[in-house]
Ligand SMILES: [Zn+2]
């Protein structure tokens with residue numbers, strides 16, 4: 380009670396700036412939900428969650444016309460190296476803004492709230508997390524990691540690993556060249572751009588293991604697919620990928 384009053388007072392003196400719309404807002408007397416400390420109410424409502432049925436390949440919410448096919452229009456022409464991908468949110472609106480803040484503006488403290496969207500999704504849809512042997516965050520190229528100081532995929536992986544008591548392995552694959560930003564590239568260019576950019580390190584025996592690959596966003600699926608390639612070639616059994624948004 381007293382704490383709520385104090386939080387309310389701090390808000391009056393120092394209203395927060397919403398990380399999505401950049402307007403001032405107050406958290407009121409009920410702060411607590413991890414993301415509510417960073418975004419205003421209207422932006423919270425503007426998080427577009429994916430609802431089933433999901434594409435059995437990339438995890439996007441299916442259009443009615445593709446219900447019977449189980450896969451979305453994009454995936455009917457594509458084969459990925461991972462078995463199946465999932466995302467709690469659609470990559471638009473508030474989530475797009477937050478991911479941008481998270482990655483490029485050093486808002487690493489957003490990891491808790493964003494990771495929670497992923498752990499909630501895993502629980503809500505009963506993803507077979509108990510069969511997962513370990514979690515692998517998609518690695519960054521080393522100079523990029525130095526610039527950014529953290530790998531956003533690794534921060535999200537930590538939240539998931541903690542929640543489900545799994546080990547994270549960061550020495551299984553590495554990114555052996557800098558692929559630059561994919562944002563300006565079209566669908567096919569993205570696949571060509573990342574081709575062969577991940578290497579298996581030979582430090583672990585992953586034969587027969589089930590892996591959960593983590594990244595922040597899945598757009599074309601090229602990065603997650605390419606990161607899965609050396610894992611599959613080295614004997615991994617099932618690879619699921621989960622990203623915050625797609
Ligand atoms: Zn806002």
Ligand SMILES: [Zn+2]
Nearest residue numbers: 434437451454
């Ligand atoms: Zn799809």
